[in-house]
Amino acid sequence: MEGTVRFGTDGIRGRAYEEITVDLAYRLGRAVATVFTAPVYVGYDTRESSPHLAAAVLTGLRDGGAVCTNLGCFTTPGVAFIAQRRDGVGVVVSASHNPYFDNGLKVLGLGGTKLDHATEEAVSRALNCAAANPVDSFEAPPVDASGERDYALHLRALVPTDLSTLHLVIDCANGAASHVARDLFAATGAQLTMLHDQPDGFNINEGCGSTHPQDLVAHVRALGADLGLAFDGDADRLISVDSTGTVRDGDDLMILFTKDLLRRERLGGGLVVTSMSNLGLHRAMSEMDVAVVETDVGDRNVLIAMEENGWPFGGEQSGHLIFRDLAPTGDGLLTGLLLGDLVVRRGPLDRQANEAWHRVPQALVNVARDAYDEALVHEVFDELRLRYGLADEDVRLLIRPSGTEPVVRVMIEALDGSFVDEFRTRLAGLFRS
Numbered sequence: 032m033e034g035t036v037r038f039g040t041d042g043i044r045g046r047a048y049e050e051i052t053v054d055l056a057y058r059l060g061r062a063v064a065t066v067f068t069a070p071v072y073v074g075y076d077t078r079e080s081s082p083h084l085a086a087a088v089l090t091g092l093r094d095g096g097a098v099c100t101n102l103g104c105f106t107t108p109g110v111a112f113i114a115q116r117r118d119g120v121g122v123v124v125s126a127s128h129n130p131y132f133d134n135g136l137k138v139l140g141l142g143g144t145k146l147d148h149a150t151e152e153a154v155s156r157a158l159n160c161a162a163a164n165p166v167d168s169f170e171a172p173p174v175d176a177s178g179e180r181d182y183a184l185h186l187r188a189l190v191p192t193d194l195s196t197l198h199l200v201i202d203c204a205n206g207a208a209s210h211v212a213r214d215l216f217a218a219t220g221a222q223l224t225m226l227h228d229q230p231d232g233f234n235i236n237e238g239c240g241s242t243h244p245q246d247l248v249a250h251v252r253a254l255g256a257d258l259g260l261a262f263d264g265d266a267d268r269l270i271s272v273d274s275t276g277t278v279r280d281g282d283d284l285m286i287l288f289t290k291d292l293l294r295r296e297r298l299g300g301g302l303v304v305t306s307m308s309n310l311g312l313h314r315a316m317s318e319m320d321v322a323v324v325e326t327d328v329g330d331r332n333v334l335i336a337m338e339e340n341g342w343p344f345g346g347e348q349s350g351h352l353i354f355r356d357l358a359p360t361g362d363g364l365l366t367g368l369l370l371g372d373l374v375v376r377r378g379p380l381d382r383q384a385n386e387a388w389h390r391v392p393q394a395l396v397n398v399a400r401d402a403y404d405e406a407l408v409h410e411v412f413d414e415l416r417l418r419y420g421l422a423d424e425d426v427r428l429l430i431r432p433s434g435t436e437p438v439v440r441v442m443i444e445a446l447d448g449s450f451v452d453e454f455r456t457r458l459a460g461l462f463r464s
Contacts, residue, residue, distance in 0.1 A: 077232065199223055205234040240263050241269065258370070287380075301340065304347070330346070
């Protein structure tokens, strides 16, 4: 990657071997060793490139004088837990929900937390000053297998509920969850059907996982299962499917968990969400008399706001849910266990969600960054809003460049679903390649 390297929404991400090179990974290891004095724990997802990049990170850490441990193929929240439990920091090699040919590097601070902006800037400066290594390949130290065992035992201790009354269909996205999900959920007593848990280095997120739940929906319906759980490549997010085959995203889950926490007097304040959350969520929170703080997109921004307000719960529509009292970061496996517990205690997910709120029509259009024209978007928006006669509080337009992909995300929501459909259709035609 030429020029100054800067962190995006979730670390550094790009095409493996072209933008995310072994040299960059090595220099990141050197940078982390410069900024932190604590031991460093390194994990990676199932992409073909991940073990090679992780080996470079570990070599950079070692050459920089750091004490480092290779956790092997491991979820991002798993690395965060080990860093927290063992008083260290973490590095994860993963591009989360991106295709296999991408990869990424993210750093977790002391105790497994998301980096604050000042520490991230310090790592970025050290990275851009770090010397390159002349070799092209690196040998990683042996994997410490105790990490995954400790992590699974910890999750089960947090949620010891008997789920034997449930049939769960679990989509591991051929990602990092593939190594732990089956045994973890089998220990609950649930009947399991596992999907996409056979990674081959190239099939991570391919037509599966939290961003592609269609296969999960089909299996839940065909099997008459009680609940479907879909993780992304590094298992820090969860998208669920109820027994009717309806996809339930992070907004659904945040509303239901908030309602449950409120009933049990464990909410401890309000809810933190991002600007992507549906207008219906805000209405549901208002009906429950729960305060809401809205942040920019990114689970780090959610966590910062949670800490500032002293609130224990928050998340994103994409499925990053953070239970601050239970984990230092969002954890899809933990959320899945907690959701199973919620269904056992409160009843079927579809009934709970349908009773709790009504989703306002919403659409998301991704436009290639090099084709995007904001003036045209506003022109269409203003024209349609005038024609449909919608007041300011009845419609919302949100535009933001993606921090992980070369697209601009245009989100539209309105009380009138016809407005949303027409806006989406107009934009799709306007920016058709």
